[in-house]
Amino acid sequence: MEIPRHWRLKKQRYALVGEVCPHCDAKIFPPRDVCPECGDEAKTLFEFSGRGEVYSYTTLSNAPAGYQASAPYTVALVKLDEGPMVTAQLTDIGEQDVEIGMPVEMVTRKLRSEGDDDRGMLVYGYKFRPMELQQLAAAAD
Amino acid sequence: MTDVVIAGIGQTTVGEHWHLSLRELAYHAIEAARLDAGGLLPQSLFVGNMLAPNLSGQAHLGVLIADFAGLRGIEAYTVEAAGASGGAALRAGYLAIKSGFVDVVLVVGVEKLTDKVGPEVDTAIATSLDSDYEAVQGMTPLTQGAMLMRRYFHEYGVPQHALAGFPVTAHANGASNPNAMFRKAIKPELYARVGMVCDPLNMFDAAPEADGAAAVLLTRADLLPPDANHTPIRIAGSSVATDTLSLHDRPDPLDFRAARLSVGQACLQAGLAIDQMDFFELCDAYSVYAALTLEAAGFAERGLGWVLAEEGQIGLKGSIPISTMGGLKARGNPIGATGLYQVVEAVQQLRGVAGNNQIPEAKNALIQCLGGPASTAVTHVLTVL
């Protein structure tokens, strides 16, 4: 089982907590303790807004073990408003077409189901969904 | 400085080898390479492999293969760098000879995928990604290829079907390679009609992963047997570079930085410019990777790698032939063995024994394998001694 591993990652997975560099103010996600911009130590926690836009995306049918229940699903590279990019599934897409540049926001969802292998356990974490028009307006204020 | 030369080459066909085990596959390639090298006895074995611990429940391949190949007692271990494992193992062998500590090295790349089927194989292959931040989201290498392809088309306004030339060329060349998985040319019109695997990436944009093994024997030029009947081939440049593991950590994901750096370093060491290369065995795991690699290496401007394919410049008679024996697309992609297949094929070209696929008077070869989307890039320059 991998429970300690997923427990260790819960701040990142549930709240999109990364880091901010105390030296150059770069925002960092996933956390990596060494600032990729200036190379100094960066361990100050920083909670991202969870808003961003789609950099690229694709839809996968042949899913790996543990992901077949949700296939086909759409994965994306999401450019966060604060700068960094994250890899995440898109959810709650409904009938709308996904496109590059589409504004999205973070939600917490089930990432993988229990599989039949011994690594199979439920994992929850961030996904992103399209932002509604009123949310966009609110975010702009 | 000591010249490191390739004294022998061997390979199995690439495909679904249901009847052969991991160790048997490796042994077939080793046996062929040793025969080709005329009796040189290796003191070290480096194994390029990615998936054996996962798909065959087998780690510790160095001793497994050395023992099975009748080489009990020699130094032996695995070098792993995902799809670049074979190139990285060659690099380890090169350094061993160059150091002066070892006279004869055996390098084998081997991959056995068909011991498992379906989703388990996809899960194993996805271990080349960042497990905590990419694979956990259900990402696989295929989705990386598809997302880069979509962004490539978006950012540079590339016309639809512009990448067709890559699989068409690979399949044309694979048709006359007896070791290729696919030996049938495809018509360009077909590219526009085949099904999507991972939109916008279609069936012809993705190389098939399969079983295979390839091996080379390395030694110093002065140790070549006097009766050796092959043109000796020298490793003139060798370089490994890394980028971020994840695509999301890169300032510009369409810049294959590690591919660029390792080509630059290998060419600098060889004292050759890229326009002196007679051909380029590159990583066409996905069509867009071939385009991005040609751009990173300097054969095309950013966003214009696809034009080389469209204009036929990557064909056997073009300005920079690639995938001359079928590439990953048609020869097949035995992941950790791929880097060694590239070397074996380049040596065939430089010896002048590439048959229908021969590039006339080829003297200088550029070879590059990639782990992930150029997260690791291993580049070698081979020249006729």
Ligand SMILES: [Zn+2]
């Ligand atoms: Zn900093």
